[in-house]
């Protein structure tokens with residue numbers, strides 16, 4: 001019995017579609033704006049099922065379709081140069097310029113940005129660009145079939161419409177070849193490949209041939225089932241909006257069967273992804289949209305995969321940017337320890353965590369357990385060393401060369417998180433040894449003095465956790481002998497070290513900072 005949903009769906013595809021070579025798994029979107037992390041859920045869900053199918057020794061073609069022959073309906077909020085862009089409304093998005101000047105057009109800018117990021121998280125589908133397909137008239141037969149069956153299509157669509165489609169409705173939309181806008185009316189069809197239209201914007205009237213024109217496109221609800229048949233799609237999930245009653249999946253299923261003689265792919269509905277704890281922080285590149293690039297700032301690629309692989313697609317979950325980030329990293333590290341048998345759990349849990357861990361890897365599963373550097377500890381180290389990623393990693397002798405890139409990534413994420421999203425209570429920076437001493441009460445001064453004594457006499461060993469325990473014990477008697485209660489003592493130490501009332505656990509913090517450095521900071525109270 002499969003323990004993971006991706007395996008369950010892989011088995012379902014084989015069962016329902018029969019043996020095939022290859023199985024076609026599809027996903028797609030209109031690149032009409034920055035692709036947000038909710039859309040990424042569809043892509044990664046398909047990728048996980050693709051992996052599961054491959055592990056069952058089946059050939060798979062994973063298609064990601066950019067619906068870039070869609071019309072530019074509105075200028076997204078986060079775009080600059082809105083006036084220039086408004087001239088392109090009603091035209092295909094591939095004709096809209098990229099105002100950043102980096103790419104040939106607006107659609108391509110959104111496409112290439114995401115493709116590069118998808119590769120980083122181990123997602124490498126075959127990309128299909130619909131503008132190219134339509135421009136090469138590859139769908140001529142599919143469009144002709146739709147025109148032939150236009151009554152059937154209209155009846156199917158009308159079942160779910162309050163305003164029925166007119167008798168003379170055509171299941172196509174035409175981009176005028178003169179002004180490129182879709183402001184056209186169909187005038188007639190010869191029953192075969194030739195279609196006539198008139199443009200309301202520029203007055204152009206023309207007859208085009210489906211076999212050599214780029215002008216004619218199917219509307220979404222017909223385009224989708226046509227492409228299922230064209231590509232032989234076996235699996236394609238969709239979001240809630242498409243999976244609602246009478247939504248586009250329902251009508252596509254019917255059109256696919258009745259018009260194209262093709263059984264709709266196996267599917268599931270995936271739920272929304274919420275964003276938690278970003279406060280008012282809006283990324284400059286993507287406006288209000290939280291995209292994959294924003295999540296990669298805080299989470300390593302395998303941890304992003306872990307979030308999606310570890311949640312059933314039909315349940316909503318949140319990607320956190322607040323303190324929960326620490327917990328998510330801890331959960332992932334635990335999952336890794338369970339995978340490598342370093343932490344014991346029930347057999348059932350172990351099996352589940354093992355599978356999630358495998359699916360979370362960008363490449364091969366590591367042969368041995370990687371060196372774990374807890375995210376929380378990394379946050380402390382980086383704050384002690386002012387964000388010096390290399391400096392911090394160089395101090396840790398256990399790190400092997402091949403593990404360095406992953407740890408660098410983690411350290412970068414930790415520093416990004418500290419400097420952008422970590423709550424104020426979590427942030428600190430060490431006082432400079434040159435800073436003027438804080439005013440202390442007599443008892444406080446004595447406590448600092450005794451602490452200095454303890455630290456000067458402390459002998460480090462090779463065992464960090466034993467050192468931490470010993471140092472904790474050595475400091476235990478300091479407050480009492482100075483006439484302070486324990487709570488005031490800790491508060492005092494954090495004040496003199498980081499000018500805060502609280503901080504990481506004291507003994508560990510002193511050791512992590514380095515006793516020499518601590519002594520230099522404290523020396524002003526001598």
Ligand SMILES: [Zn+2]
Pocket residue numbers: 176177178179180181199200201202203204
């Ligand atoms: Zn026109």
